[in-house]
Amino acid sequence: xxxxxxxxxxxxxxxxxxxxxxxxxxPGVEGDFGVLADHAPFMTALKEGTVTVIDGGTRRRxxxxxxxxxxxPAGLTILAERAEELAES
Amino acid sequence: MASLKEMRNRIGxxxxxQKITKALNMVAAAKLKRAQDQAESARPxxxxxxxxxxxxxxxxxxxxxxxxxxxxxxxxKHLIVVATGDKGLAGGFNTNVIRAARERINALIAEGKDVxxxxxxxxxxxxxxxxYGDRLIRTFEMSEHKTVGLPAxxxxxxxxxxxxxxxNADVVTLFYSRFQSVIAQVPTAxxxxxxxxxxxxxxxxxxxxxxxYEPSEEEILDTLLPRNVTTQILAxxxxxxASFFGAQMGAMDNATRNAGDLIQSLTLQYNRKRQAQxxxxxxxxxxxxxxx
Numbered sequence: 175x176x177x178x179x180x181x182x183x184x185x186x187x188x189x190x191x192x193x194x195x196x197x198x199x200x201p202g203v204e205g206d207f208g209v210l211a212d213h214a215p216f217m218t219a220l221k222e223g224t225v226t227v228i229d230g231g232t233r234r235r236x237x238x239x240x241x242x243x244x245x246x247p248a249g250l251t252i253l254a255e256r257a258e259e260l261a262e263s
Numbered sequence: 264m265a266s267l268k269e270m271r272n273r274i275g276x277x278x279x280x281q282k283i284t285k286a287l288n289m290v291a292a293a294k295l296k297r298a299q300d301q302a303e304s305a306r307p308x309x310x311x312x313x314x315x316x317x318x319x320x321x322x323x324x325x326x327x328x329x330x331x332x333x334x335x336x337x338x339x340k341h342l343i344v345v346a347t348g349d350k351g352l353a354g355g356f357n358t359n360v361i362r363a364a365r366e367r368i369n370a371l372i373a374e375g376k377d378v379x380x381x382x383x384x385x386x387x388x389x390x391x392x393x394x395y396g397d398r399l400i401r402t403f404e405m406s407e408h409k410t411v412g413l414p415a416x417x418x419x420x421x422x423x424x425x426x427x428x429x430x431n432a433d434v435v436t437l438f439y440s441r442f443q444s445v446i447a448q449v450p451t452a453x454x455x456x457x458x459x460x461x462x463x464x465x466x467x468x469x470x471x472x473x474x475x476y477e478p479s480e481e482e483i484l485d486t487l488l489p490r491n492v493t494t495q496i497l498a499x500x501x502x503x504x505a506s507f508f509g510a511q512m513g514a515m516d517n518a519t520r521n522a523g524d525l526i527q528s529l530t531l532q533y534n535r536k537r538q539a540q541x542x543x544x545x546x547x548x549x550x551x552x553x554x555x
Binding site for chain 1: 301304305307308309311312315319412413474475476477478482483486487490493494497498
């Protein structure tokens with residue numbers, strides 16, 4: 175089993191989420207993608223949509239508006255102009 | 264010499280002034296904490312943005328580089344954005360930033376550059392419009408927005424982008440007050456366009472792997488750079504807010520202490536005078552009794 179992914183979601187106003195997770199799904203401009211630990215370095219613009227953070231059995235969903243995802247060996251960073259956690263549905 | 268009643272009134276008025284400055288001091292202290300937290304929580308975004316841009320900029324230097332990053336190749340037209348507050352009663356907070364901006368503006372004018380000014384905060388307009396009336400192209404008032412946030416920063420960034428697109432600005436510099444600590448706020452100039460690549464940002468170690476971009480590097484930079492301008496302005500606004508409350512706290516603390524000193528010396532004078540009067544009255548009574 176691969177290690178965990180270091181994920182942080184930051185908006186200009188605050189750091190919305192930061193921590194180690196199993197998987198993050200995000201809406202890229204050229205298609206949705208999922209990131210696991212040790213993903214190849216990659217950067218993309220995001221379209222409006224939902225970022226899903228999966229850790230163990232829990233899922234947290236964040237609505238993001240305009241932003242970028244940056245995958246480096248150190249982890250995944252999403253810079254979003256606006257980011258808000260969606261209530262558990 | 265003032266009468267006893269006049270002195271009493273004077274002491275009363277200084278006391279009520281002291282109450283006001285003391286209250287303002289406490290309000291500023293309470294608000295400072297929040298503003299400081301906000302300024303600090305905005306930093307990760309700005310820092311990551313800088314790191315990403317530095318990383319990207321390394322890949323696209325040369326002719327293909329976007330103008331926001333490389334500049335127009337000239338530095339004749341300068342746009343100076345000065346950001347302070349709408350309110351006073353904060354010691355040197357507003358004047359320090361304005362003075363720093365004024366020095367730069369005067370130097371640029373002396374060099375024969377074309378300088379134009381954007382004021383963010385009413386105090387800037389008050390401080391600069393008399394000197395540079397026709398150069399001041401627009402004033403944004405912070406009080407239009409309840410809190411500092413993106414809605415306050417976006418119109419400023421938009422104006423800068425428009426001016427830049429229209430070819431009215433080659434270099435854009437932002438003046439604001441950096442919050443160093445409660446007692447130190449440093450007037451700071453930051454160049455927004457061409458974007459300054461932060462040399463301190465740690466290069467991202469890819470372990471030999473190659474970055475993939477979706478869409479292309481240029482397209483990402485094209486959307487990222489305008490956002491960077493907004494981010495920088497927002498960060499400056501947060502810093503300003505924290506600086507403002509820090510400066511206000513210091514100024515009001517001083518004012519409260521001064522009022523205390525004044526009350527003490529006035530009370531002393533008042534008591535001396537009162538005793539002198541009592542003594543005079545006693546002498547008169549005794550003299551009158553002896554005469555009988």
